[in-house]
Amino acid sequence: MKPQAEPVVHIDDERFKVTEWRFAPGAETGWHRHGHDYVIVPLTDGTLALDLPGDQRAEAALRQGVPYSRREGVEHNVTNAGPAPLAFLEVEAVGDPLHAARLATMERLMQGFNSRDLDLLMDCMAADCAFHASAGPEAEGTRAIGRAAVRAAYAAVFDAFPQAHWGEGRHMLQGDTGLSWWRFTGTRADGSGIDVRGCDIFVFEGEKIALKDSYRKARG
Ligand code: NI
Numbered sequence: 625m626k627p628q629a630e631p632v633v634h635i636d637d638e639r640f641k642v643t644e645w646r647f648a649p650g651a652e653t654g655w656h657r658h659g660h661d662y663v664i665v666p667l668t669d670g671t672l673a674l675d676l677p678g679d680q681r682a683e684a685a686l687r688q689g690v691p692y693s694r695r696e697g698v699e700h701n702v703t704n705a706g707p708a709p710l711a712f713l714e715v716e717a718v719g720d721p722l723h724a725a726r727l728a729t730m731e732r733l734m735q736g737f738n739s740r741d742l743d744l745l746m747d748c749m750a751a752d753c754a755f756h757a758s759a760g761p762e763a764e765g766t767r768a769i770g771r772a773a774v775r776a777a778y779a780a781v782f783d784a785f786p787q788a789h790w791g792e793g794r795h796m797l798q799g800d801t802g803l804s805w806w807r808f809t810g811t812r813a814d815g816s817g818i819d820v821r822g823c824d825i826f827v828f829e830g831e832k833i834a835l836k837d838s839y840r841k842a843r844g
Pocket of ligand 1: 656658700702
């Protein structure tokens with residue numbers, strides 16, 4: 625039975641978790657999977673033995689003060705393979721919960737359109753919300769302002785396209801502005817088909833969408 629490495633948590637807030645790991649010679653962390661991107665800052669020189677999935681093994685040299693980064697998803701058991709005590713700081717980017725919630729809202733809105741679920745769509749929208757459709761007489765397309773108007777406008781999308789699918793969705797976020805892009809395939813009420821790429825620019829209020837501003841390619 626190997627001794628266990630000792631974790632000392634220095635910071636644990638909504639953005640970062642910083643853990644100092646102290647290893648006696650031969651000590652191990654035990655198997656773990658990293659749920660976040662992270663940076664390791666060695667506090668000592670040393671040698672790590674790494675047990676990896678699939679019975680793979682590796683060795684890594686640590687140099688005091690020389691950091692390295694790894695992606696979320698790394699899975700291993702880490703052992704101090706050297707003759708002296710060893711320590712490093714692990715800095716995990718745990719992420720901003722509001723950022724994660726907004727990305728989840730964009731994904732849920734897309735699911736709501738694909739499942740034609742007006743309640744789910746409106747659950748993604750803020751109390752004070754608007755929808756600017758991709759076509760219409762104004763510079764903004766057609767503007768629906770207020771929850772009742774937005775709900776009616778979403779229902780009108782389903783009426784206009786008895787079959788509709790938003791696929792290949794990707795979402796990103798900068799400050800209060802979100803961007804989703806997708807490929808829209810569907811059938812209009814007259815039976816003609818549509819297959820175009822497009823995007824939504826979102827303005828967020830908290831976790832919810834205050835404005836959905838839609839754009840679609842015009843094929844011709
Ligand atoms: Ni690890």
